[in-house]
Amino acid sequence: MKLVFNLFxxxxxxxxxxxxxxxxxxxxxxxxxxITNAYEKHMVNSVENELSAYxxxxxxxxxxxxxxxxxPEVLAENQFNVSQSGLYAVISAIKTPISDELWHSQSLLxxxxxxxxxxxxxxxxxxxxxxxxxxxxxxYSYAVSFGDDEQAFPFTxxxxxxxxxxxxxxxxxxxxxxxxxxxxxxxxxIIQFIWLHWTLRPLLVLEKEIKAIEQGKxxxxxxxxPQELVEVTTQLNSLLATEQQQRKRxxxxxxxxxxxxxxxxxxxxxxxxxxxxxxxxxxxINFTIEHQLKRAQxxxxxxxxxxxxxxxxxxxxxxSLKKIYxxxxxxxxxxxxxxxxxxxxxxxxxxxxxxxxxNAYKAxxxxxxxxxxxxxxxxxIIVEDDGIGINEQLKKTIFDRGVRADTYQxxxxxxxxxxxxxxxxxxxxxxxxxxxxxxxxxFTLIFSN
Numbered sequence: 001m002k003l004v005f006n007l008f009x010x011x012x013x014x015x016x017x018x019x020x021x022x023x024x025x026x027x028x029x030x031x032x033x034x035i036t037n038a039y040e041k042h043m044v045n046s047v048e049n050e051l052s053a054y055x056x057x058x059x060x061x062x063x064x065x066x067x068x069x070x071x072p073e074v075l076a077e078n079q080f081n082v083s084q085s086g087l088y089a090v091i092s093a094i095k096t097p098i099s100d101e102l103w104h105s106q107s108l109l110x111x112x113x114x115x116x117x118x119x120x121x122x123x124x125x126x127x128x129x130x131x132x133x134x135x136x137x138x139x140y141s142y143a144v145s146f147g148d149d150e151q152a153f154p155f156t157x158x159x160x161x162x163x164x165x166x167x168x169x170x171x172x173x174x175x176x177x178x179x180x181x182x183x184x185x186x187x188x189x190i191i192q193f194i195w196l197h198w199t200l201r202p203l204l205v206l207e208k209e210i211k212a213i214e215q216g217k218x219x220x221x222x223x224x225x226p227q228e229l230v231e232v233t234t235q236l237n238s239l240l241a242t243e244q245q246q247r248k249r250x251x252x253x254x255x256x257x258x259x260x261x262x263x264x265x266x267x268x269x270x271x272x273x274x275x276x277x278x279x280x281x282x283x284x285i286n287f288t289i290e291h292q293l294k295r296a297q298x299x300x301x302x303x304x305x306x307x308x309x310x311x312x313x314x315x316x317x318x319x320s321l322k323k324i325y326x327x328x329x330x331x332x333x334x335x336x337x338x339x340x341x342x343x344x345x346x347x348x349x350x351x352x353x354x355x356x357x358x359n360a361y362k363a364x365x366x367x368x369x370x371x372x373x374x375x376x377x378x379x380x381i382i383v384e385d386d387g388i389g390i391n392e393q394l395k396k397t398i399f400d401r402g403v404r405a406d407t408y409q410x411x412x413x414x415x416x417x418x419x420x421x422x423x424x425x426x427x428x429x430x431x432x433x434x435x436x437x438x439x440x441x442x443f444t445l446i447f448s449n
Contacts, residue, residue, distance in 0.1 A: 012200070012203070013200055016196055016199075017196065020189070020196070028181055028184065031181075032177055032178070032181050035177060036173070036174060036177060039170075040170055043166060044166075047138050048127045050161075051127070051138060051139075051140035051159040051161060054087075054089070055140060055142045055157055055159055057075075057076060057077065058075065058089055058157060059142075059144060059157060061076075062157075064146040064153045067147075067151060069091065069102055069103055069153070069155065071103050075089070080105040080107050081106050081107065082107055083107055083109050083110055084110060085107045086107075086165070087107060087160070087162075088107050088108040088111065088160040089157070089158070090103070090104045090105070090108060090113065090157075090158040091103040091155050091157050091158070092155065092158065093154075093155060093156070094120070094122070094143055094145075094154040094155055095117070095120070096117060097115040098114070098115075098116050098117070099113045099115050102155060108160075111133070112132070112133065114131070116130045116139065118141045118143075120142070120143035120156055122143050122145045122154055123143065124142075124143050125141060125143070126141045127141075129163065130160075132160070135162065135163075136163040136167070137160050137162055138161045139159070140158070140159045141157070142156065142157050143156045144157065202225050202229055203229075205225070206223070206225065206229065206233070209221050209223060213240065219240070219244070220240055221237050221240075261285070261289055262286075265282055265289070268282055269282055269286075307341030307343050308341060308342045308343075308346045309339075309340075309341060310336060310340050310341065310372050311336045311340070311372075313342075313349050313350060314334060314353065316350075317350065317353055317354055318334070318357075321357055321358065328361065330361055330364055330366065330367070330368055331367045331368070332367075332368045332369075333367065333368070333369045334370045335371045335372070335373075336370070336371075336372040337373045337374055340373065340374045340379055343447070351419075351422060352381075352445070353381070353383075355416065355418060355419050357370070359416070360383050360385040360387075360441070363385050363387030363388070363441060364386055364387050365385075365387060365440075367385070367438055368383070369382075369385075369435070369437070369438060370382070370383055370384075371384075377448060378446050378448050379446070379447045380444065380446050381446075381447075382443070382445075383443045384437070384438045384440065384441070384442045384443075385435070385440040385441055386435070386440045387440040387441060388440065389434050389439070389440050389441050390441050423445065426447055427448065428445060428446060428448070429445070429446045430443065430445055432444075
């Protein structure tokens with residue numbers, strides 16, 4: 001049930017299709033019922049008019065002499081002359097049951113009447129349904145009076161007709177209406193499905209273009225959209241253009257800063273009186289500048305939208321770290337799920353993993369464990385070591401610039417501060433805990449897709 005609710009809550013197409021189903025299932029059957037009731041009412045009125053006409057045709061041939069009713073042996077309508085024809089005529093004394101008959105047609109010879117009594121006053125009529133021999137019949141009754149006030153002869157004429165033919169006609173009509181509605185529902189569903197696909201097509205085009213932008217194939221939304229989506233697509237294009245300009249400015253700023261520092265540093269390096277310690281610090285500054293130049297060159301490119309293969313980056317880092325820490329035999333266990341991609345700059349991923357793995361190499365005694373896996377909407381990166389870990393108090397300040405973790409022999413410096421900044425820029429999360437298996441520090445990064 002929850003799955004169905006989530007489907008309709010998060011899918012516009014599902015909502016529209018549900019509305020269509022409700023319309024078809026509720027509205028069309030309701031229309032069918034209205035049509036059936038209207039047709040049945042029309043047919044009942046037709047029967048009433050028919051029996052009323054028979055009333056007047058029989059009254060036209062009826063005579064009263066000396067308070068005695070005289071009727072012809074044969075009536076004009078042949079069905080009144082055939083036994084059990086389904087059409088009967090009965091005359092009873094006024095306000096008495098039809099079973100107390102004064103006269104009846106030959107068609108009623110073998111039919112046993114009920115005690116139905118409409119109790120009509122002269123000039124009044126009644127139309128209803130009665131059961132004769134457990135079979136439904138229409139009956140139209142009309143009270144009349146022949147003669148003057150002194151020699152009045154009031155009676156009630158009843159015309160009875162079997163309801164079987166009427167019920168068969170109604171059943172046939174309902175069946176035809178049912179099949180007609182089924183065909184109509186099918187046609188409406190097909191037409192509405194085509195209409196729904198056509199109506200939502202701009203959203204499908206928008207989805208494809210956004211995916212193309214994510215993959216770096218196009219730079220902006222270029223399709224023609226309906227008026228309702230124009231403002232949205234325009235805003236998206238503005239955001240994309242702003243983001244690209246910001247990345248370009250970021251790249252240029254890094255490049256300009258690095259280049260402006262290289263010349264003064266070259267002059268300082270050429271100074272013969274420079275001490276070894278100062279030379280080492282200048283080399284470190286040179287290394288940082290070169291690193292930032294490489295970041296500036298990679299930032300701003302659209303290739304990151306395609307996703308960076310994490311395993312490829314890890315292989316590069318491991319190779320470099322093994323060369324740096326040749327005097328420290330570390331066993332690196334890498335459990336990387338195949339095909340996991342990082343949606344960001346390769347330079348940023350190198351910075352993140354480089355700092356975490358470098359710190360792990362410094363802290364580890366024998367083993368480092370790197371785990372990368374992908375869930376439905378996120379990518380998780382876990383770095384663990386078998387060092388002495390990080391105490392609870394230091395966890396709160398370890399990401400501040402310049403703070404070093406005394407539990408690591410050589411400390412973190414600005415490394416983890418850079419990691420923190422990058423994590424925040426990607427709206428990711430970073431958690432520090434103790435490794436359950438290696439008992440050292442455990443860094444868990446979670447990036448939402």
